[in-house]
Amino acid sequence: QPVQFSTGDFNNDGFPDVAVINSTSNTLTIIRNATPILQNIFLETFQTYSTGTTPLDVQSADFDRDGNLDLVVVNYFSDNIGIYWGNGDYTFSTPTTIQVGFQPTSLEAGDFDGDGLLDIAVCVSAQDRVTILKNNGNRQFVTGDELTTGSGPFAISSGDFDRDGDMDLATANNGSQTISIFQNLNQQGWNLLQEVSINQRPVDIRWENVHQTTLSQTSDPYPELIVLGSSLTILGKRNTPLTNENSELYIFEWDSTLSNFSLIQNIPVEGAVSHFSLLNPDFDRLQNQLHDLDLDLLLTNYTGGTVQLLANQQNEGWETPLIDLLPAENPRVSISVDFDRDGDEDILFAEHFSDTLSLIITPPELFDPPNDGLIIDFGDVFVGDTLGADVPFVLENTLTVNVLLTVQDTDNFDAIPTQFTLSNGIPQIVEFQFHPQDTLSYETITLVDTDHPLNNNPGTIIMRGRGVIANIAVEPLILDFGIVPPGFTNTLDLQITNNGNGSLRINEWLNSLPQFETPQLPAEIAPHSSSTFSITFAPDTLGIFRDTLHILSNASNTPDVPVILLGESSGGKPQITSPDTVTAIEHQFFSYQVTAVDPENHPLTFFFFNLANWMQVRTDSVFGIPPEGATDTQFRIIASDGYLRDTLDVYVIVIPVNDPPVFTPVDTQVVEELQTLSLTIEAIDPENEPLLLEAFQLPAGATFNQQNPTTAQFRWQPPLGSAGNYTVIFRASETVSTPPLADTLQLFITVTPKKPDLEAINLTVDPTTVHLNQQSVITAEFINREAPVTEPFKLRLQVDDITVFDTTITNLQIDESVLIRSTPQLTRLGELTVKASADPDNLIQEADETNNILSQTVTVIPGNLIVRPNPFTPNGDTKNDRAGFDMRELNLSTPMLVIYDIRGRKIRELRNISNEKFFWDGRDENGEDTLPGVYLYVLKDGSKQVAKGYVVVAR
Numbered sequence: 031q032p033v034q035f036s037t038g039d040f041n042n043d044g045f046p047d048v049a050v051i052n053s054t055s056n057t058l059t060i061i062r063n064a065t066p067i068l069q070n071i072f073l074e075t076f077q078t079y080s081t082g083t084t085p086l087d088v089q090s091a092d093f094d095r096d097g098n099l100d101l102v103v104v105n106y107f108s109d110n111i112g113i114y115w116g117n118g119d120y121t122f123s124t125p126t127t128i129q130v131g132f133q134p135t136s137l138e139a140g141d142f143d144g145d146g147l148l149d150i151a152v153c154v155s156a157q158d159r160v161t162i163l164k165n166n167g168n169r170q171f172v173t174g175d176e177l178t179t180g181s182g183p184f185a186i187s188s189g190d191f192d193r194d195g196d197m198d199l200a201t202a203n204n205g206s207q208t209i210s211i212f213q214n215l216n217q218q219g220w221n222l223l224q225e226v227s228i229n230q231r232p233v234d235i236r237w238e239n240v241h242q243t244t245l246s247q248t249s250d251p252y253p254e255l256i257v258l259g260s261s262l263t264i265l266g267k268r269n270t271p272l273t274n275e276n277s278e279l280y281i282f283e284w285d286s287t288l289s290n291f292s293l294i295q296n297i298p299v300e301g302a303v304s305h306f307s308l309l310n311p312d313f314d315r316l317q318n319q320l321h322d323l324d325l326d327l328l329l330t331n332y333t334g335g336t337v338q339l340l341a342n343q344q345n346e347g348w349e350t351p352l353i354d355l356l357p358a359e360n361p362r363v364s365i366s367v368d369f370d371r372d373g374d375e376d377i378l379f380a381e382h383f384s385d386t387l388s389l390i391i392t393p394p395e396l397f398d399p400p401n402d403g404l405i406i407d408f409g410d411v412f413v414g415d416t417l418g419a420d421v422p423f424v425l426e427n428t429l430t431v432n433v434l435l436t437v438q439d440t441d442n443f444d445a446i447p448t449q450f451t452l453s454n455g456i457p458q459i460v461e462f463q464f465h466p467q468d469t470l471s472y473e474t475i476t477l478v479d480t481d482h483p484l485n486n487n488p489g490t491i492i493m494r495g496r497g498v499i500a501n502i503a504v505e506p507l508i509l510d511f512g513i514v515p516p517g518f519t520n521t522l523d524l525q526i527t528n529n530g531n532g533s534l535r536i537n538e539w540l541n542s543l544p545q546f547e548t549p550q551l552p553a554e555i556a557p558h559s560s561s562t563f564s565i566t567f568a569p570d571t572l573g574i575f576r577d578t579l580h581i582l583s584n585a586s587n588t589p590d591v592p593v594i595l596l597g598e599s600s601g602g603k604p605q606i607t608s609p610d611t612v613t614a615i616e617h618q619f620f621s622y623q624v625t626a627v628d629p630e631n632h633p634l635t636f637f638f639f640n641l642a643n644w645m646q647v648r649t650d651s652v653f654g655i656p657p658e659g660a661t662d663t664q665f666r667i668i669a670s671d672g673y674l675r676d677t678l679d680v681y682v683i684v685i686p687v688n689d690p691p692v693f694t695p696v697d698t699q700v701v702e703e704l705q706t707l708s709l710t711i712e713a714i715d716p717e718n719e720p721l722l723l724e725a726f727q728l729p730a731g732a733t734f735n736q737q738n739p740t741t742a743q744f745r746w747q748p749p750l751g752s753a754g755n756y757t758v759i760f761r762a763s764e765t766v767s768t769p770p771l772a773d774t775l776q777l778f779i780t781v782t783p784k785k786p787d788l789e790a791i792n793l794t795v796d797p798t799t800v801h802l803n804q805q806s807v808i809t810a811e812f813i814n815r816e817a818p819v820t821e822p823f824k825l826r827l828q829v830d831d832i833t834v835f836d837t838t839i840t841n842l843q844i845d846e847s848v849l850i851r852s853t854p855q856l857t858r859l860g861e862l863t864v865k866a867s868a869d870p871d872n873l874i875q876e877a878d879e880t881n882n883i884l885s886q887t888v889t890v891i892p893g894n895l896i897v898r899p900n901p902f903t904p905n906g907d908t909k910n911d912r913a914g915f916d917m918r919e920l921n922l923s924t925p926m927l928v929i930y931d932i933r934g935r936k937i938r939e940l941r942n943i944s945n946e947k948f949f950w951d952g953r954d955e956n957g958e959d960t961l962p963g964v965y966l967y968v969l970k971d972g973s974k975q976v977a978k979g980y981v982v983v984a985r
Contacts, residue, residue, distance in 0.1 A: 031055075032380035032387060037367045038090035038099040041120050046367045048073065048378065049101050050387065051085040058088065058103060061387070062120055065370050073369070073389065076120045082108030082127070087136040091148050092116075094169050102150060104134045111137065111152060115169060128163060128171055132156035140188045140197045144217040149174070153183040153201055160186065160201060160212070177212050177220050181205030189237025189253050191284050191291075200255055202232030209235070209257055209282075211291060224290050230259025230278050238308050240281070240325050240342060255282040255291060262302035262332050275302035275333045279340075279348070297348055301334030309366030309375050330361035330379055337361050337379050337390075359384045399478040399489030400425060400433070400452065408464040408495030410532050410557075412584070416465040417495070422457040423450070431480040435460065435491075439474035442466055443493050466497025469531055498532025498557065502585035504593060509579075511567035511597035513632070518673035519568040524593065526563060528555040530586070536563075540580040545569050546595045548579065569599035602629035604669045606678040614656050616687040621653040622680065624667055632671035639666040642682075658716040660684045689716040690771035691762040699777065703752055703784035703817070709744045713762035713773060720766065726759040729779075734760075744777070750817060753783040784817040785877040788868040791847070793884040795864050801893035801919045805853045808834070810866030810884065813847040816877050823869040827852045829888075830862045856890045859921060864888055893919020894977070895969055901982035904952030904959065913981050915940075915948040915969065922971040929981075930966040937965065952983050959985075 035050040040060065048061035062076035082105025090099045098118035103125070104111050109132055112125030131154035138151045147165035154161055158181055164174040182205025188197045196214040203210060209232060213223040239253040260277040277299040282291040307328045327340040327348055339353040355377070364379035374392035381388060400423045411417045423433065430453035435445045444463040452458055466472060471494070478489035504526050511520045528534035534555040539548035547566040555561045569575065575598070581591040606626045614620035624636050636650050642663040645654040652665065667678045694712040701707040711734075713721055723742040725734035732746035744758070756779040764770035792811040800806050808827050819842040827835035827850065835852035842848070856862065868882045876882070896916040903910045915927055927948040929938040938955055940948045950967075952960055962985045969977040 031382050031385060032362060033085070033382070034087050034363050035365065035378070035380060035387075036088045036090045036101065037365060037378075040090075040099055040116060040118075042098070042118050045371060046369055047076075047120065048387070049088055049090060050380065051081060051088045051103055052385070053084050053086065053106075056081050056083055056085060056105075058085070058101065058114065060120055060122070063369055073387075077122075079114065079122060079125070081105055081112060081125075082110055084108075086134075089137060089139050091139040093139075093148050093150075093165060094167075095147070102137060102139065104137050104152065106133055106135060109133065111150070111163075113169075113171075126169065130154055130161050130163070131159070135184045136186050138186045138188045138199065142188075142197055142199075142214060142217065143174075144196060151186055151188065151199055153179070153186050155182045155184060155204070158183065158203075158205075160199065175220055177210075178222070179203055179210040180208035180225060183210070184233060185235045187235045187237050187255075189255075191237060191253055191255070192286070193252060200235055200237065202235040202257060204231045204233065207231050207259075209255070211255070226282065226291060226293075228257060228259050228278075228280055230261060230276075232257050233260045233262065233303075234258040234305050236306070236308060238325060240308070240348075252284045252286065254294075255284075256280070256306070256308075256327075257282070258303060258306050258329075260302050260304065260332075262304050276300060277303040277331075279306070279327070281348075295348070297340070297350065299329065299331070299338075299352065301331040303329045303334075304332040304361070305330045305363040307363075307365050309377070328364050328366060328377065330358075330364050332360050332362065332382070335359060335361075337364060337377070356388070356390060358388060399480055399482075401491055402478060402489030403491075405492045405494070406462050408493070410496050410498040411464050411466050412532055413466055413469060413497045413499055416463055418461045418463045420459050420461050421491075422459055423452060424457040425452050431482045433458075434479040436477040436479070437474065437493075438476070439472065442472045442495075442497075443474050443476075445476055462491075462493055464493065464495040466495060469497045469499055471496045496531070499530045499586045500528055500532045500534035500557075500584050501530035501587045502534060502581070502583055502591060503527040503529055504581060504591045507592070508594040508596065509565055511595075513598045513600050513630070513673075514567055514569050515601050515673040516569050516571055516599055519566050520597070520672070521564050521566045523562045523564055525560055526555060526581070527560040528557055528585075531557045533557065535584045536581060537584065538580075538582040540582060541577050541595065543575060543577040543595075545575050545597065546577050546579065565595065567595070567597040569597065572599050572601065574598050600630065601674075602632075603674040604628040604632070604634055604671050604676050606667060606669050606676045608667075608678070609680075610678055611681045611683070613683045613685060614660075615685045616656050616658065616660060617689075618687075619653070619655055620682075621651060622682075624650045624652075624669070626669040626676065628671050630671075634669050634671055637668040637670065639668070641665045656684050658689060659686075686717070688767050688771065691715040691719075691721050691764060691773045693760065693762060693773050693775035696775065696777055698780065700780045700782065701746075701748060702782045703748050703750050706745065706747045707779065709777070710741055711744055711760050711775070711777075712741045713775075714740060715762075715764060717767075719764050722763045722765050724761045724763070726761070727756075728758060729756050732758070746779075748781040750784055753781050755780050785875055786817040786819045786842075786844075787815040787877040787881070788819065788823070788842075788874065789813050789815060789878075789881045790866050790868055790884040793864065793866045793886050795886050795888045798887070799889045799891065800856055802859055802890055802921050803855055803857055803893070803918045804890075805855050806888050807851065807853050808864055808866075809849065809851045811847055811849050812866075812868045814842040814844060816844065818843050819874055821874060823874050824871060825850050826867050826870050828865045828867070829854055829856070830858070831865075856888065859890050859892060862888050862890060892921065895920060895979070897967070897979065897981055901984040902952070903984050905985055912949045912951040915950070915967070916946070917943075917948070917969070918946045920971075920976060922976065924972045925976075926970045926972075928968045928970070930968070931960075932964055932966065934966075950981070 031054045032050050033053045035048050037046045037048050040047040045063040045065055047063045050059045058079040058081050060077040061073050064072045081103050084106040085103045086106045087104040090101050093100045098116035100116045101114040110127045110129045112127050114122035114125045116122055130152045133156040134152050135155045136153045139148050142149045149165045150163040152161045158179050160177040162174040163171040179201045180203030183201040184204035185202040188199050191198050196217050198214045199212040201210045209226040211224045213221045236256045237253045257280040261275045279297040281295040283294045308325045309328050326342050329338040331338055336354045337356050337358055339355055340348045358381050360382040362380045362382040366375040366377050369376045376392050377390040406419050408417050432451050435448040437443050437445050446461045450458045473494040476491040509522045514520045536553035549563045577595040579593040604626050608625040638647050645652050662683050664681050669676045691713045720739035723736045734744050736742040758777040760775040763772040791813050794809045796807045822838050822840050825837050834854040864886045866884050899910045902913040927940040962983050965981050967981050
């Protein structure tokens with residue numbers, strides 16, 4: 031039952047081999063890597079050694095520094111470790127055993143005391159501690175520090191988590207479900223920094239920086255602590271099939287500020303995982319994706335029966351789902367190593383109960399020669415010059431290859447060196463050169479050949495560039511600066527054009543006189559373009575100056591271009607002769623003409639400053655119109671000949687002019703009778719003089735009250751009957767100026783008539799339920815509001831839109847009401863609508879037309895057949911001689927009355943109706959008198975029986 035293995039080059043041939051420990055057979059097996067060539071991998075068992083009882087962990091390291099890897103094995107039930115000293119030929123010596131305490135489980139090799147020798151840290155699970163075995167050299171170890179852990183330490187890992195240069199330790203404590211973290215105190219002792227609890231029993235632990243790529247170590251400086259928690263029982267006999275097993279990965283990050291570890295990610299995994307390892311198999315490449323270069327996780331899912339890969343997402347941690355790489359029978363441990371040295375990591379894992387090792391070989395990547403497809407663009411290079419470009423060549427794998435570079439156009443291009451060896455990712459710098467012989471565009475190919483067995487075709491590197499020259503043209507070739515007084519300057523521009531296809535460099539401006547100042551260097555002009563450069567004449571004395579400026583450049587046509595420089599210096603100053611004080615009148619056009627003389631008759635330029643906001647400038651004059659309230663102002667004039675100048679401050683006295691007040695306009699107002707109109711009348715005097723506000727032609731009842739020197743309040747409520755158009759005149763007069771100025775304002779007012787409002791306020795029907803052909807009393811009340819009604823209108827009562835009452839009202843005052851009443855006979859069955867309406871013909875314009883109508887309902891139901899007198903006495907005395915059958919409450923269409931005797935024999939049938947009544951005189955169909963007694967009557971409407979009863983004949 032293989033439980034752990036370690037890889038290393040046990041025969042120093044450059045290919046990794048494997049050492050496997052088997053827990054039930056208590057053996058150590060050496061697996062030899064017999065790969066003869068890169069793409070044919072072959073592993074075989076070479077030698078088996080005995081171990082102590084139940085070996086659980088193995089590591090390879092060169093403990094005695096003889097150049098050969100040694101092996102150290104932890105023996106659980108033997109309470110010791112065994113060190114197998116390597117001979118460098120796959121063979122190892124008889125082990126040196128060291129007692130370490132009860133039930134050791136795992137170990138970690140590292141230089142913990144900084145003496146250059148590898149020490150051993152052992153987890154002693156039954157005594158809850160870590161024992162440090164110090165390497166004294168000469169294959170001797172002595173017991174050093176003992177560190178107290180949580181309960182049942184099962185796995186251990188070392189790493190410099192705080193980046194202080196010494197190795198720290200962390201243990202996975204299977205019994206207490208904790209992680210103990212020990213800080214190495216500069217190789218002088220240990221500090222239990224932190225003990226972290228997790229939800230599962232920890233079975234494996236690693237320190238590794240998973241937040242940076244495998245090629246760049248410049249991002250996160252601190253390694254993360256990765257812990258595997260699992261429900262798997264590591265020690266003991268095989269149980270019945272495991273169910274409901276689960277695991278969890280925990281990633282802790284060191285916080286250098288708080289000096290502790292914090293959980294940054296936890297990943298649940300279905301199944302009991304026994305072991306994990308970190309690797310970069312680059313499985314993304316198998317899906318035609320780019321290399322990801324970050325560290326992924328390889329998990330041996332013991333109960334899930336599979337080896338799984340958990341990808342690292344852009345160096346930010348791992349995210350599910352897991353990738354099942356291969357089914358396996360209880361995979362116990364795994365490791366990734368490039369067994370065939372093809373540049374890709376292969377995967378080896380142990381199947382616990384089948385006693386086998388399985389290997390996943392990552393197929394070799396198609397080899398691309400280094401820098402294949404690279405394009406080196408040298409750009410523009412002057413003919414006769416050489417430009418170089420350094421290019422690093424590097425292999426991103428463990429291979430070693432020889433490289434040969436062949437440049438096709440050696441007249442214009444070169445590569446140095448052309449032959450070299452690449453190995454183990456060490457870069458080789460090659461300088462590619464371009465030295466054009468003419469002003470042409472060049473391109474060539476450099477072939478990249480290697481002796482890699484998969485390199486069937488050479489790579490190519492393209493080099494290109496263009497040979498260039500510079501060609502100069504200068505304009506003008508004479509610069510005349512004119513007359514400049516001492517202490518002043520004049521600047522003129524030179525335009526330099528590059529007519530060549532290469533960059534033009536001005537190397538030097540060369541002239542003799544310091545009074546002519548040239549631009550600073552360096553200066554460069556692009557091909558087929560121009561640039562402007564300023565030359566300054568700054569005389570310090572009077573006189574005439576002449577010099578030659580030599581423009582030195584890399585131009586192939588004229589590398590030295592001479593430019594003549596001319597200048598003169600004199601000291602005459604201009605003088606302003608126009609007056610310094612003028613007047614302007616408010617609201618009138620103002621103009622000021624500047625006059626000045628120059629002793630040398632140079633043309634003058636005038637500048638104006640501090641102008642009032644109403645002033646404008648035209649070359650040599652100032653003009654404008656002073657607005658209301660403008661005050662005295664002052665502006666400055668400068669007359670300049672370009673170098674010397676004269677200054678004059680001009681004072682402008684503004685004479686004010688009195689202006690009349692001005693009303694704020696008011697729109698035409700429309701107001702209804704009895705509605706209040708209130709307006710603020712405002713006038714403003716430009717000189718802010720107090721005003722007298724007056725009103726003329728005020729309507730009756732209107733008021734006008736001045737509130738302050740500029741505003742007054744107009745108020746009017748037109749009475750009833752005042753409809754019409756009105757004009758009110760307002761006047762605003764100055765109260766201080768003589769004579770006082772004034773302004774008038776006309777206000778137009780339209781008064782519209784007040785509209786009445788006829789309203790139906792009450793409607794009653796009594797009773798609301800009646801028999802057919804009976805009467806109800808309908809009463810309605812109306813009222814008038816807002817304004818009197820002076821024209822005739824009607825009040826109307828309707829039942830189902832049939833008018834039952836109509837009356838005309840000739841006039842109605844405000845709040846006057848009218849009561850109308852009608853007692854109609856209701857001659858139709860069902861619910862009838864009773865409506866009371868005012869002005870139904872819409873003859874009166876009202877303020878509200880929606881409240882003129884009220885509605886109510888009355889229900890008309892069928893009545894009874896009324897028989898009277900009953901009994902009746904048909905004896906010819908004209909009193910009660912016949913019985914009447916009254917049907918006015920029944921609403922029948924074809925009534926018929928049938929009389930039966932008590933035996934059911936029909937005596938008489940009546941069809942003739944008089945005023946909706948049948949009359950029976952006590953005779954039968956033959957006109958004979960019937961006998962006294964009780965008779966049955968039946969009333970029908972067509973074939974339908976409506977009523978029946980008894981009638982008594984008494985004689």
